[in-house]
Amino acid sequence: MLENAYWIALIPALSLPINLARKFKEPIPGYIGSALVAVAWLWSLAIFFTTMGATEAYRVTVPWIPGAPSIYIGFQIDHLTTMMLLVVTTVSLMVHIYSIGYMHGDAQFNRFYAFLGLFSAAMLGVVLADNFLLLLICWELVGLTSYLLIGFWYAKPSAMKAAKKAFVVTRFGDLGMLIAAVLMWREFGTFDYDAIFRALPEASVVIVGAIAFLLFAGAVGKSAQFPLHVWLPDAMEGPTPVSALIHAATMVAAGVYLTGRAFPLFEYGSLHTFQWGVQGMLTIGVTPLGLVRWLGVSTLFLCATIAVAQNDIKRVLAYSTCSQLGYMMMGIGLGSWVAGLFHLMTHAFFKALLFLGSGSVIHGSGTQDMREMGGLARKMPKTYATYMVGYLALIGFPLFAGFWSKDAILDAAHLLVGEGAWLYMALGLAGAFLTAFYMTRQMWMVFWGDSHRNPSIHAHESPASMWAPLAFLAVPALLIGFVGMPKMNVIKQYLTVDQKYSAQTRIHTNTVESTEDVQRGDGRPLYLSGRALDAPGVDPAIRAAHGEEHHGPAYLGGLNPAVVYPGTAVALLGLLFGWLMYRSATKKSVEPAAQHAAALGLSADHPAHGGHDAEPVDSAGFWRDPLTVLGPVWKFLENKWYWDEIYWAVLVVPTLTLARIFSWIDKYIVDNVVNGVGLLGLWTAKFAYNLFDTYVVDGVVNGLGLLARKAGGELRRMQTGRVQNYAVVIFLGALLLMIASLGAFRLPR
Amino acid sequence: MSHQMTPYLLVGAALFCVGIFGVLTRRNAIGVLMCIELMLNAANLNLIAFNRFLGPAGNTLTDGAVPTNYYGPLLGGHAFGIIVITVAAAEAAIGLAIIITVYKNAKTINVDEINWMKW
Numbered sequence: 001m002l003e004n005a006y007w008i009a010l011i012p013a014l015s016l017p018i019n020l021a022r023k024f025k026e027p028i029p030g031y032i033g034s035a036l037v038a039v040a041w042l043w044s045l046a047i048f049f050t051t052m053g054a055t056e057a058y059r060v061t062v063p064w065i066p067g068a069p070s071i072y073i074g075f076q077i078d079h080l081t082t083m084m085l086l087v088v089t090t091v092s093l094m095v096h097i098y099s100i101g102y103m104h105g106d107a108q109f110n111r112f113y114a115f116l117g118l119f120s121a122a123m124l125g126v127v128l129a130d131n132f133l134l135l136l137i138c139w140e141l142v143g144l145t146s147y148l149l150i151g152f153w154y155a156k157p158s159a160m161k162a163a164k165k166a167f168v169v170t171r172f173g174d175l176g177m178l179i180a181a182v183l184m185w186r187e188f189g190t191f192d193y194d195a196i197f198r199a200l201p202e203a204s205v206v207i208v209g210a211i212a213f214l215l216f217a218g219a220v221g222k223s224a225q226f227p228l229h230v231w232l233p234d235a236m237e238g239p240t241p242v243s244a245l246i247h248a249a250t251m252v253a254a255g256v257y258l259t260g261r262a263f264p265l266f267e268y269g270s271l272h273t274f275q276w277g278v279q280g281m282l283t284i285g286v287t288p289l290g291l292v293r294w295l296g297v298s299t300l301f302l303c304a305t306i307a308v309a310q311n312d313i314k315r316v317l318a319y320s321t322c323s324q325l326g327y328m329m330m331g332i333g334l335g336s337w338v339a340g341l342f343h344l345m346t347h348a349f350f351k352a353l354l355f356l357g358s359g360s361v362i363h364g365s366g367t368q369d370m371r372e373m374g375g376l377a378r379k380m381p382k383t384y385a386t387y388m389v390g391y392l393a394l395i396g397f398p399l400f401a402g403f404w405s406k407d408a409i410l411d412a413a414h415l416l417v418g419e420g421a422w423l424y425m426a427l428g429l430a431g432a433f434l435t436a437f438y439m440t441r442q443m444w445m446v447f448w449g450d451s452h453r454n455p456s457i458h459a460h461e462s463p464a465s466m467w468a469p470l471a472f473l474a475v476p477a478l479l480i481g482f483v484g485m486p487k488m489n490v491i492k493q494y495l496t497v498d499q500k501y502s503a504q505t506r507i508h509t510n511t512v513e514s515t516e517d518v519q520r521g522d523g524r525p526l527y528l529s530g531r532a533l534d535a536p537g538v539d540p541a542i543r544a545a546h547g548e549e550h551h552g553p554a555y556l557g558g559l560n561p562a563v564v565y566p567g568t569a570v571a572l573l574g575l576l577f578g579w580l581m582y583r584s585a586t587k588k589s590v591e592p593a594a595q596h597a598a599a600l601g602l603s604a605d606h607p608a609h610g611g612h613d614a615e616p617v618d619s620a621g622f623w624r625d626p627l628t629v630l631g632p633v634w635k636f637l638e639n640k641w642y643w644d645e646i647y648w649a650v651l652v653v654p655t656l657t658l659a660r661i662f663s664w665i666d667k668y669i670v671d672n673v674v675n676g677v678g679l680l681g682l683w684t685a686k687f688a689y690n691l692f693d694t695y696v697v698d699g700v701v702n703g704l705g706l707l708a709r710k711a712g713g714e715l716r717r718m719q720t721g722r723v724q725n726y727a728v729v730i731f732l733g734a735l736l737l738m739i740a741s742l743g744a745f746r747l748p749r
Numbered sequence: 750m751s752h753q754m755t756p757y758l759l760v761g762a763a764l765f766c767v768g769i770f771g772v773l774t775r776r777n778a779i780g781v782l783m784c785i786e787l788m789l790n791a792a793n794l795n796l797i798a799f800n801r802f803l804g805p806a807g808n809t810l811t812d813g814a815v816p817t818n819y820y821g822p823l824l825g826g827h828a829f830g831i832i833v834i835t836v837a838a839a840e841a842a843i844g845l846a847i848i849i850t851v852y853k854n855a856k857t858i859n860v861d862e863i864n865w866m867k868w
């Protein structure tokens with residue numbers, strides 16, 4: 001079962017040819033896709049249960065492109081991979097089942113499942129790969145399928161623009177990854193994780209740091225970190241199951257997975273602080289891990305603030321995803337890759353739950369704008385119940401999944417020492433506050449609150465194919481966090497234990513002599529031995545990662561009180577603020593509808609008042625958020641800190657201008673040169689024909705003939721017919737011979 | 750001075766030149782033949798003179814003594830001369846036969862007028 005584990009990635013890919021070769025009738029592609037992913041899911045479960053206690057990893061590698069050195073292709077099964085396999089296959093299966101109901105009626109149902117299957121295969125490839133090159137290949141494939149799925153409704157121009165934006169922005173990151181791959185080849189001569197990690201002690205810290213920075217560039221693109229975060233909210237143009245699978249749970253997680261997998265590179269590269277800036281004047285010192293956590297915390301805060309001001313239910317969740325990914329990156333950057341990946345796992349489950357739930361809400365209420373919803377808790381009970389679970393998990397309500405993983409990250413922030421270390425904790429707490437705030441706001445606007453403001457919406461519960469996955473996902477959203485309870489810290493032990501390759505591993509490389517000691521994890525690793533972690537220039541996160549952990553008392557389950565009390569308090573505070581502010585804002589007011597409408601100058605059947613709702617409305621007839629009193633601040637947040645506009649002005653406009661300039665050059669200069677060269681050839685040919693060929697060449701040829709004739713005509717006069725004339729010639733010749741024999745015609749010495 | 754070869758060669762050369770002149774300029778074909786005979790006889794004179802003065806038996810440089818390693822003819826030049834006379838006679842016969850045939854066709858033996866092979 002382990003030997004053929006690469007089929008876990010290939011089986012969902014079969015959905016592509018099967019569903020595209022023949023267009024089956026409606027639910028059948030759904031069944032086919034779901035069945036294929038279910039096979040992958042069951043296989044992943046089987047692998048998980050059989051390798052649960054194992055302390056060795058399993059790996060198969062075969063040569064692919066021969067050379068010196070060769071390029072290999074292979075897969076590995078270790079605990080990190082197994083965890084990712086479970087996450088990806090579970091969420092993918094839920095999305096497949098859910099889409100049977102959600103995409104019902106779509107004319108291209110089969111195409112959807114084809115792409116969904118391809119995506120699942122690519123993501124599983126990313127997770128199963130055992131070398132960076134294969135990872136990169138599957139990474140690009142994941143980006144491609146994301147483009148295909150965002151732009152699924154290709155007739156919609158906004159969807160195609162969003163798909164293009166996603167692809168182009170992530171391309172920036174992928175460029176960095178490509179350069180990293182080249183550097184990796186130059187430095188190590190291989191792409192193998194194992195070989196590279198083992199070669200780290202002899203590698204150059206600067207090159208490894210550069211590789212880490214560049215790999216992180218790819219992660220920044222894929223995981224929508226600032227400054228490449230702009231594509232994720234636009235990606236909500238795709239169908240909601242796509243948002244759930246790709247842009248919440250799996251693809252964006254690929255960046256975090258890469259950073260976690262390549263963590264030894266980051267750690268080793270952080271032994272040296274890189275100076276950026278002008279030498280001698282303004283320089284700033286940064287290490288790879290430092291950049292990871294700095295971008296993580298920036299994204300965390302930035303996106304949380306933007307999420308507060310969004311009115312589209314999916315956009316709130318999209319920015320929330322960005323923000324939570326920032327948490328994960330921050331966790332890794334603080335030295336605790338376990339915390340980051342733990343949060344990845346919990347987030348995948350509850351974010352997928354929330355997205356699918358939002359899809360159910362959209363399906364049932366017919367709108368995506370939260371300002372038109374309200375009171376859906378009674379109309380869609382099953383959706384509401386599961387959404388509640390996801391909501392509580394996301395805000396970090398005690399004992400739900402998000403609580404444990406967020407606490408792990410904040411714990412890592414707490415351990416950091418150095419200048420500005422308090423900022424990470426402070427912003428992490430601020431992010432938790434904002435998360436609780438905007439999610440509570442969403443809950444009030446969508447589920448609680450008195451009733452929907454648009455009376456033409458007749459909300460209904462979704463079919464079983466849609467709420468059943470929600471119920472299924474609610475279970476891990478509730479319970480999975482307990483594996484991270486610090487007292488026993490199951491997840492940490494699970495992820496850090498497998499250090500060796502098992503005896504069944506088949507590695508067909510010709511450079512591996514033994515299968516000992518994959519160095520990774522929190523033990524004192526080989527590549528850091530002999531180097532003082534306290535030396536100047538070494539990233540403080542490394543010290544934090546290898547230092548003592550402060551575990552708290554037993555009654556708290558091992559949680560550190562200095563971290564969990566502020567963290568929980570801040571989340572509950574956010575909940576409270578949101579509760580108070582939006583409870584009254586979404587309540588029906590007692591003002592008569594008609595009076596209110598008249599005051600605004602609206603007609604009686606305007607949806608703003610509709611007869612039974614009379615909340616404060618703005619000039620467009622939409623419900624006005626109480627936070628709009630903040631005026632320009634609100635506008636700033638609602639417009640996403642104007643980053644899209646900045647990028648447009650700074651990057652897109654110059655590029656388009658340059659393109660226009662080159663187009664002009666091409667049309668008027670290059671084309672004319674090419675045409676000119678053509679004309680030159682034509683003129684030369686004409687000249688050659690008219691002048692040269694006619695006069696010169698023909699002249700020579702004809703002239704030779706003429707010469708022969710004329711010469712013949714004159715020379716024949718020698719034939720007089722008279723014998724005596726011939727005798728004269730003979731005599732003269734004999735005379736010449738006689739003179740020559742006397743030596744008159746000899747050449748001078 | 751002893752007996753020299755030079756006057757004999759000179760006479761031969763003079764006769765030869767007269768013969769050449771005649772071959773090239775005479776109009777009468779028989780005259781041309783006669784001058785050819787003259788040339789042949791001049792060559793004969795040369796041959797006799799060479800044998801008398803430079804030959805092995807009458808060699809003026811060795812006082813007429815034959816070298817001991819010489820086993821060739823003693824009168825080679827004279828014998829060659831007789832052969833030349835024979836050949837000249839045969840050739841004159843053939844030449845006259847040609848002239849008679851040409852006369853039968855052209856009714857003239859003026860060589861200037863026999864130019865049918867002209868261009």
